[in-house]
Amino acid sequence: MTTAPIQFPSAEGLLLDPEEQPLPAAGTRTSDRRVELLLGALVVGFMVLLIAMVATIFVKGWPSFAHNGLAWFGSGGNVDDQLRINDLSGQQGTNYVWTFHAWPLIWSTILIVGAATGIALVSSLFVAVFIVEFAPEWMRNILQPVVRLLASVPSVIYGLLGVLVVVPFIGNHLISETSKASVAGIISLSGYSLLAAVLILTVMIAPIMISVFCDGLRAVRPAWIEGSLAAGVNRWRTIWKIGVRAARPAIVAGTVLAVARALGEAVMLAMVSGGVGFAPNPADGLIFFVEPSRPLAPTIITHIDSLASKPSNATLYAIACVLLFSAAMFSLTGYVARRAMRARAGTT
Amino acid sequence: MEASPTRHTGAVEATAAWRLADRIGLAVCWFLGILFCAIAAAIVIYFLVQGIKYVNLDVLTTSPKAGFSQKTTGGILDPLIGTVLVGAMGMAIALPAGIGIAVWLSEYGRPAWLARAAESTIEAIAGIPTIVLALFGIVLFQSAALGFLSRETSDGIVFGRSFFAAAAMLSLVALPLIVASTREGLQAIPQHVREASYAVGKTKAATTRRILLPASRPQVATGAMLGLGRIIGDTAIIVVLLGATLNLDSAGGVWGLGTLRGTGGTLTSFVYQNSPTGDLNQPEKAYAAAFVLMVMVLVLNAAVDVIHRRAARTGTWT
Numbered sequence: 001m002t003t004a005p006i007q008f009p010s011a012e013g014l015l016l017d018p019e020e021q022p023l024p025a026a027g028t029r030t031s032d033r034r035v036e037l038l039l040g041a042l043v044v045g046f047m048v049l050l051i052a053m054v055a056t057i058f059v060k061g062w063p064s065f066a067h068n069g070l071a072w073f074g075s076g077g078n079v080d081d082q083l084r085i086n087d088l089s090g091q092q093g094t095n096y097v098w099t100f101h102a103w104p105l106i107w108s109t110i111l112i113v114g115a116a117t118g119i120a121l122v123s124s125l126f127v128a129v130f131i132v133e134f135a136p137e138w139m140r141n142i143l144q145p146v147v148r149l150l151a152s153v154p155s156v157i158y159g160l161l162g163v164l165v166v167v168p169f170i171g172n173h174l175i176s177e178t179s180k181a182s183v184a185g186i187i188s189l190s191g192y193s194l195l196a197a198v199l200i201l202t203v204m205i206a207p208i209m210i211s212v213f214c215d216g217l218r219a220v221r222p223a224w225i226e227g228s229l230a231a232g233v234n235r236w237r238t239i240w241k242i243g244v245r246a247a248r249p250a251i252v253a254g255t256v257l258a259v260a261r262a263l264g265e266a267v268m269l270a271m272v273s274g275g276v277g278f279a280p281n282p283a284d285g286l287i288f289f290v291e292p293s294r295p296l297a298p299t300i301i302t303h304i305d306s307l308a309s310k311p312s313n314a315t316l317y318a319i320a321c322v323l324l325f326s327a328a329m330f331s332l333t334g335y336v337a338r339r340a341m342r343a344r345a346g347t348t
Numbered sequence: 349m350e351a352s353p354t355r356h357t358g359a360v361e362a363t364a365a366w367r368l369a370d371r372i373g374l375a376v377c378w379f380l381g382i383l384f385c386a387i388a389a390a391i392v393i394y395f396l397v398q399g400i401k402y403v404n405l406d407v408l409t410t411s412p413k414a415g416f417s418q419k420t421t422g423g424i425l426d427p428l429i430g431t432v433l434v435g436a437m438g439m440a441i442a443l444p445a446g447i448g449i450a451v452w453l454s455e456y457g458r459p460a461w462l463a464r465a466a467e468s469t470i471e472a473i474a475g476i477p478t479i480v481l482a483l484f485g486i487v488l489f490q491s492a493a494l495g496f497l498s499r500e501t502s503d504g505i506v507f508g509r510s511f512f513a514a515a516a517m518l519s520l521v522a523l524p525l526i527v528a529s530t531r532e533g534l535q536a537i538p539q540h541v542r543e544a545s546y547a548v549g550k551t552k553a554a555t556t557r558r559i560l561l562p563a564s565r566p567q568v569a570t571g572a573m574l575g576l577g578r579i580i581g582d583t584a585i586i587v588v589l590l591g592a593t594l595n596l597d598s599a600g601g602v603w604g605l606g607t608l609r610g611t612g613g614t615l616t617s618f619v620y621q622n623s624p625t626g627d628l629n630q631p632e633k634a635y636a637a638a639f640v641l642m643v644m645v646l647v648l649n650a651a652v653d654v655i656h657r658r659a660a661r662t663g664t665w666t
Contacts, residue, residue: 031551031553032551032552032553035552035553035556036452036456036458036552038448039448039449039451039452039456040452040456040462042445042448042449042452043448043449043452043453043462043466043469044462046445046449046466046469046470046473046523047465047466047469050469050472050473053476053480053481053484056484056487056488057480057483057484060483060487123380126373126376126377126380127377127380127381127384129377130377130378130380130381131381134374134377135377135381139381142385143381143384143385145649145653146384146385146388147384148649148652149388149392149645149646149649150384150387150388150391152574152577152578152581152645152648152649153391153581153642153645154580154581154582154583154616154641154645155581155583156581156583156616156619156620156623156638156641157391157395157581157619157638157641157642159619159620159623160619160623160634160635160638161391161394163623163624163625164623164624164631165394203387206384234365234366234370236366236370236373236374237370240373257475260474260475260477263477264476264477264478264479264480265477266477266478266479266583266584267583267584267587267616267620270625271620271623271625275625297477297479300479300483301479301584301587301588304587304588307486316483317483320477320479320480320483323477323479323480324476324477324480327475327476327477328472328475331471331472331475
């Protein structure tokens, strides 16, 4: 970083933006055209693949929706029995039974993903603020690799940890024998529970949020922060009132990413959530938190062997369809929200 | 996470002057920060301790067998080979494709609407649950046209589960990470570098291949490491598309090719099945496999760190 003796006119602003700069003549030769077309074809190929995927999943799942109507999303009957009957009827031949009411699975998904996202959102905000603004250098140097590590631990390892550590702890220490006896015959309270699923899922998705939040907080204009500090507002208030607010688009983006990950998490939840199609009832009091259930995504993986049966096949693809649709809706909401925020805040 | 210069907004003020609520907030920050460190440390230490108990050379070099006790179930050789195979094959697809897409997006990107659509496509692929990818893969690879990539019966029924199928779908898991990282690298290169290359008569393709891509090698490597981590850590696609069998189950025919056309398992599916909730329920073997998996993840993480640090030392364009 030595200072140049001659001050050149700064060309960076002019040249950095490729959209404003007319593309150089180098892009017009035939060999270049060929490369461009080749890479363009690759890109288009992936777009076609994505469209084919969405269409396939929808078409394969459609019979299940068609036979059940809106009742597909409703409750009624035991969802595990329905899955079993779907499977059996497909194996036996022509008398297909399509009945499937997914509410317990949907409810479980809402509870687990919602709670995990809520907890992770609040704690990630604190941690991101801490990393960007308040942590001393040594703490920052520990926390950043830690966050990266937690984000890259495979979900099956989280699942194993849950099954061998968290679940037994909950089963042995947090559930009394009387409450186990009170629901015996309906469900077994063995520790495979909402609580275990939410705790582990929170640890899994928080790192995603933290890294996106940190990027957002770092990108806040220093002048805005300094202005607030100069006005005598302390650093804590400044960060929350100016920094976090200015970083709202990043907060939405990180949350959407984390929710998508949580919705699609199949393996870990299949291991710790309890594996029964039971809808936990908040009216049960404290037992509610330790009731077992099974969200949508794990249902696919635990019933993957029944793909050969026609009705089961449609049911599983219909579940995949719902997952795909909700993930897409979250991304869309996030996109709209981010655009609205950017439009109001000028540029970020 | 780009290592940005630390922002120092004035002298560090004494927190003692803050209101109580603010000080409690800061305490919460410290608490959560330490909690995350503690969780990470607990996970690493737990698996390292359990792993050292159950991992030895025998476990690593014998094939797993079905059985009812820890003594008779063999080792984790096959899942280990499966993980290596799946990782290599997945990256063999994802890396060139990812770099290609990133180059197109950053260097060509015309027409603009196509570029925007392509960006959204990559983002969408990143948001698709792997279990949904797996279900799509089953449809794709059970089609008769792709029968040569997996096991096929004489009357034309395609099994659809093979290393090829799993690796193809897993490459989609790694792809968005590689694209994002490579693009970041390409976009960090100032325009005048390209101009200089064009000025001496290089074509755009040659500029990209000889100058831009070598210059963004750290970012490409970072993306590749992150992508590889996701590939070897995935379970859903393995269970659905690789069959998650205990041993490598060759489809016959040419040696090697038969294995790739056949089913198998990886460390993740091995852990899944050997956990107390799985079909096999041999937790000690699950610990051993999880230990090896954990070591792989740690190595990949360390590699990313090293790349970052080296890139920071050699400096950037500005």
